[in-house]
Amino acid sequence: MTPSDVKATLSFSDGSPSMDLPIYKGSIGPDVIDIRKLYGQTGKFTYDPGFLSTASCNSTITYIDGDKGELLYRGYPIEQLAVHADFLETCHLLLYGDLPDAQQKKDFTARVTNHTMVNEQMQFFLRGFRRDAHPMAVMTGLVGALSAFYHDSTDINNPQHREIAAIRLIAKMPTLVAMAYKYSAGQPYMYPKNKLSYAGNFMHMMFATPCEDYEVNPVIERALDRIFILHADHEQNASTSTVRLCGSSGTNPFAAIAAGVACLWGPAHGGANEACLNMLGDIQKMGGVEKIGDFIKQVKDKNSNVKLMGFGHRVYKNYDPRAKLMRETCHEVLGALGLENDPLFKLAMSLEKIALEDDYFVSRKLYPNVDFYSGIVQRAIGIPVSLFTAIFALARTVGWIAQLNEMIGDPEYKIGRPRQLFVGSTPREVKPLAQR
Numbered sequence: 001m002t003p004s005d006v007k008a009t010l011s012f013s014d015g016s017p018s019m020d021l022p023i024y025k026g027s028i029g030p031d032v033i034d035i036r037k038l039y040g041q042t043g044k045f046t047y048d049p050g051f052l053s054t055a056s057c058n059s060t061i062t063y064i065d066g067d068k069g070e071l072l073y074r075g076y077p078i079e080q081l082a083v084h085a086d087f088l089e090t091c092h093l094l095l096y097g098d099l100p101d102a103q104q105k106k107d108f109t110a111r112v113t114n115h116t117m118v119n120e121q122m123q124f125f126l127r128g129f130r131r132d133a134h135p136m137a138v139m140t141g142l143v144g145a146l147s148a149f150y151h152d153s154t155d156i157n158n159p160q161h162r163e164i165a166a167i168r169l170i171a172k173m174p175t176l177v178a179m180a181y182k183y184s185a186g187q188p189y190m191y192p193k194n195k196l197s198y199a200g201n202f203m204h205m206m207f208a209t210p211c212e213d214y215e216v217n218p219v220i221e222r223a224l225d226r227i228f229i230l231h232a233d234h235e236q237n238a239s240t241s242t243v244r245l246c247g248s249s250g251t252n253p254f255a256a257i258a259a260g261v262a263c264l265w266g267p268a269h270g271g272a273n274e275a276c277l278n279m280l281g282d283i284q285k286m287g288g289v290e291k292i293g294d295f296i297k298q299v300k301d302k303n304s305n306v307k308l309m310g311f312g313h314r315v316y317k318n319y320d321p322r323a324k325l326m327r328e329t330c331h332e333v334l335g336a337l338g339l340e341n342d343p344l345f346k347l348a349m350s351l352e353k354i355a356l357e358d359d360y361f362v363s364r365k366l367y368p369n370v371d372f373y374s375g376i377v378q379r380a381i382g383i384p385v386s387l388f389t390a391i392f393a394l395a396r397t398v399g400w401i402a403q404l405n406e407m408i409g410d411p412e413y414k415i416g417r418p419r420q421l422f423v424g425s426t427p428r429e430v431k432p433l434a435q436r
């Protein structure tokens, strides 16, 4: 970390001694004030629920400028990666710091491809779930269970274990998501086909059956690959911070990633695209495009608790750059599949138009986020709505591992342990039951 010449001074109105706090400069983005000695020197904590002003780590992986609507993986703009790289190249970039050359790409692809199958016993574990279980419930279980199947890569402090766990997770996530889907559909599992691309293989495991040949549609293959690239990392969001916090105790990588899967499930995070599609379905049931006005009225009513899902973002206060790319993919996929007149798509486009012009959204800088479009694309591809967040988890796994590995390799890393402002009861006596 580069120290700044400037220091911050914290003073107190009650005359307590003031304190100088060092400042560090990022390569881009805001500087940070180092408060690590604050408690030791003043006996006070900082208070920042939701981490609105707190950097929990230093990182070299992903940079977001929410006001500009900029997203960089290792310095490369997402717009360029989405056009000039594929998902496995992006994985290499996130994990090792740079895009692979041709030989490195070949080697990395071969390593990932070599690990696409899962232990045969996993299918019996899967069988313990109800067929109608939510795929994210199943994925939380399956990913956590990987630590029981792959004992030889569970020591988070061993760099080789971390490396093999990383490759296994990237390779096996598509297989697990497809197995969860096939199980819910009551269809036989399809083993991975390693001659296919990462996205093509996923499509094969999802949509092929043993009875017929399956041809991968290149437009859909590219769209899925783009979905994976756009979701691969997003710096210190809720699930990534969960993975870091979970991993900071020294637990194994599979358990830490399972914690990330569980966090991602929430509707304010990865569950948003599912929530968005469900919302579109509800508006459609209310009467479709003509009822958008009524729906927007509910959204604006603070007592209704209704939100326009797929709009707004904690960090982006401008158009989410991933949303622009996904919007493009959305039009491409629907065009290729002849679904431009799909009622839900038309509804989404009308909703988008109205919300982008409405002062409520404009004044609050609420723009469509990536989930607004990714749900529509996935639905067109034939992915069931309940599986959307599992696809997000599949793509985000590489980001989680890159962030986890960065944390473990950081000499300043400590177990994560936030503090609190206690506002509960002061000490009191426990009365025996008869006197309460």
Ligand SMILES: CC(C)(COP(=O)(O)OP(=O)(O)OC[C@H]1O[C@@H](n2cnc3c(N)ncnc32)[C@H](O)[C@@H]1OP(=O)(O)O)[C@@H](O)C(=O)NCCC(=O)NCCS
Binding pocket: 267, 268, 269, 272, 299, 306, 307, 308, 309, 310, 311, 312, 313, 314, 315, 364, 366, 369, 370, 371
């Ligand atoms: C993502 C999200 C949690 C970010 O929340 P945040 O940064 O804490 O923003 P806030 O909740 O402070 O929102 C600021 C204002 O916009 C409103 N707002 C935010 N998102 C909104 C939405 N989707 N629909 C309607 N109003 C919204 C809030 O009510 C608040 O209004 P107020 O200032 O009058 O109280 C929030 O925008 C949201 O829930 N969006 C829908 C879910 C979604 O798409 N999530 C995917 C994220 S990738």
